[in-house]
Amino acid sequence: RVLSLAYLALVREVGDGPAEWPGARWRGWYDFLPWEDRRAARPTDRSILADRLAAWARRAADSAARRARVDRVGLLFGLDGRPWDEEAVLERYEALFEARLVSEAWRGAPVPVPEAVSELGGRPMAGDHRRILACALGRLRTTIKYRPVLFELMAPHFTLLQLQRTAEALSGARLHKQNFRRLVEQQGLVEETGEVFAETGGRPAKLMRFRSEIRRERPSVGLRMRARPED
Known part of the structure; x- marks a missing residue:
């Protein structure tokens, strides 16, 4: 067995990686977890993924297990009008793994990874590293609050x-x-600098800065965001 240790940190992107790691380069986390990016995701891709999760739910051994799977999928993926929980990144990956909708679930199988899984399941990673990445992203989304x-x-x-x-x-x-x-303004998180940013392609925008004094005013300094209703 291989034991993987991970450390979550925010760092500046500089170059393509250390010289001792040839080929190392920065990648966006949505390359690996594409279902987590709901900003510009194609509705058809979401619909296909939802259909495949529904098919997996129907394959459960009995009616009780089927109901449990249907409820789980609906809650995790915001189906049937349910809200999307952006923090449940790890839980969504684990559900996709169980449904064999990510490439890692096919390792050791006597058949190749189905093309449909490769197309919608995101870029695979070594070992259980994608599970670690899902855990890290979920933790980050919680922390910003x-x-x-x-x-x-x-x-x-x-x-x-x-x-x-x-x-x-x-x-x-x-x-x-x-x-x-x-x-942002009602919570007193930012303040104007008195300067403007002219490179907007339109009307200049006010430049702001984080109001550091707020750290002394309240113990929890985060931003609880509400997603815009989807079209």
Whole structure:
């Protein structure tokens, strides 16, 4: 057996990786967990994935197991009008593994990975590393709700649109522009710098900065975001 240890940290992207690791390069986590990115995911891909999860649920041994699977899939993947829980990243990966909808579940099988799994299941990783990545992403999405992680990823000065785009990249969800700005301003998380950013392609945007004094005002300094209803 191989024991894998992982450490979650936020670092700056510099180059393609250490020289002693030839071929190492940065990749987006949605290359490996594409179902977690609901910003621009194709509705057809989501529908196909939902259909395959439903088919897996129907293959359960008995009616009680089928009901349990249907409820589990609905809760984890926001089906049948249920809300999407962005923190349940690991639970979703484990459900996909059980349903054999990710390549790792086919390792050691006497047949190759089905083409449909390869197309929708994201890029595989060695060992159980994709499971570790899912755990890390879920943890990060939880942390931004009570720590100012979002602002630690920003430049010292930023526009509210830049802040929103970063929040969307972390959460994997589209956010309502006005609601997001209202939330940030009402919580006193940012303050104006008195400068503007002109490279917007339109009206110059105000430059903001994180209001560090808020750390002394309340113990939990995070941002609880609400995804925009999907079209």
